[in-house]
Amino acid sequence: MQPQSAAVADYLDHLAAAGFQGSPRYLGRDGAGRDVLTYLDGDVAADPPEPWVTDKGLLISVAELLRELHEASAGYAAARGFQAPQGSAWMQWPLPTDVDISLVPEPPAPELISHNDITPQNVVVRDGRAVALVDFDLAGPTSRLLEVWVTAKYWVPLRDPRDVWPTWGEVDQASRLRVFVDAYGLSTSERETLVEVGAEEAVRAWWRMRGAAEHLGGGWARMWSAGSGEAITRRRAWIERHADDLTRAMQSRPVKWCKSRSRSR
Ligand SMILES: Nc1ncnc2c1ncn2[C@@H]1O[C@H](COP(=O)(O)OP(=O)(O)O)[C@@H](O)[C@H]1O
Numbered sequence: 432m433q434p435q436s437a438a439v440a441d442y443l444d445h446l447a448a449a450g451f452q453g454s455p456r457y458l459g460r461d462g463a464g465r466d467v468l469t470y471l472d473g474d475v476a477a478d479p480p481e482p483w484v485t486d487k488g489l490l491i492s493v494a495e496l497l498r499e500l501h502e503a504s505a506g507y508a509a510a511r512g513f514q515a516p517q518g519s520a521w522m523q524w525p526l527p528t529d530v531d532i533s534l535v536p537e538p539p540a541p542e543l544i545s546h547n548d549i550t551p552q553n554v555v556v557r558d559g560r561a562v563a564l565v566d567f568d569l570a571g572p573t574s575r576l577l578e579v580w581v582t583a584k585y586w587v588p589l590r591d592p593r594d595v596w597p598t599w600g601e602v603d604q605a606s607r608l609r610v611f612v613d614a615y616g617l618s619t620s621e622r623e624t625l626v627e628v629g630a631e632e633a634v635r636a637w638w639r640m641r642g643a644a645e646h647l648g649g650g651w652a653r654m655w656s657a658g659s660g661e662a663i664t665r666r667r668a669w670i671e672r673h674a675d676d677l678t679r680a681m682q683s684r685p686v687k688w689c690k691s692r693s694r695s696r
C-alpha cells in the first residue's frame with residue numbers, strides 16, 4: 432500500500448467500468464495491508480529490455496494500447512477532475528531542496544488521468560502484441576501529447592544513441608517515432624509540438640529524478656548514483672540536436688506514391 436493506493440484503485444475501477452481490458456482489476460487489501468490485483472498472464476521485458484522488444488509490430492501495438500487507454504481514461508477526469516479522491520493523492524514528485532524553480536518548466540495543462548510510466552517492464556505482451564499495462568503507481572494527471580512522448584521515449588527509444596541498450600543494435604529512432612505516432616493517430620498539429628513537449632519533459636525529469644533521489648531514496652537514489660541524471664542531460668542535448676529531424680520524420684508524407692496511385696485510377 433502506498434499514499435496513492437486509493438486513488439490508483441479508484442482509477443483502475445473506472446478503467447474496468449469503461450470496458451478497458453488492458454489493466455489489472457483492483458481486488459482490495461489483504462490482511463498484511465497490501466494492495467491485491469488480478470494477475471495478467473504474458474511476457475514482460477527485462478531491464479535492460481531484450482532484442483525482441485524492438486519488434487515493429489510490438490511498437491505499433493503499444494501505441495494502439497496507449498490510444499485505447501486514453502479513450503477509456505478521458506471520462507475519469509471529466510467526471511471527477513484532477514484531484515485525487517478524498518484522503519488520497521496521485522504520486523507527487525518532490526523537488527530537490529536546492530531547486531531553482533524558475534528553471535523547471537510547468538507540465539502541459541492536464542487533460543486526463545493516465546498511467547504515466549509505460550516502460551517495457553510495465554507492458555504485458557502476448558503473441559508479440561502489447562495487451563495490458565501493470566504498475567499504475569505513477570498514475571495521475573497528464574496530457575495526451577506528453578504521455579505519447581514519454582511512452583515513445585522508452586519504446587523508440589528517444590535518448591542519446593550512446594544510451595540505447597547495446598543488445599538493440601542500430602535503431603532508426605526517427606522512423607520508429609513516425610511508426611509510433613501513426614499508430615497512435617497523432618494529428619498534424621500535435622506532430623508539430625511533440626518534440627518541444629519532449630524537450631521540456633527532459634528538463635523536468637532531471638529535477639524530478641534528483642528530487643526523488645534526495646527525498647524518497649531507495650531505488651530512486653540508486654538510479655541517480657548509477658547516472659540517470661547524466662543520461663537525461665545527454666537526452667536533452669540529443670533532442671535539441673535532432674529536433675528538426677524528428678519533427679520532419681513525423682510529417683513527411685509518401686507524396687510520390689500517392690500521386691502516381693491516384694493518376695492510375
Ligand atoms: N498484475 C500483474 N500481473 C502480472 N504480473 C505483474 C502484475 N503486476 C506486476 N507484475 C510483474 O511484476 C513486475 C514488477 O511489478 P511493478 O508493479 O512493475 O513494480 P515496480 O515498481 O517494481 O516496477 C512487473 O514488471 C511484472 O513482471
Ligand SMILES: [Mg+2]
Pocket residue numbers: 552553565566
Ligand atoms: Mg514496473
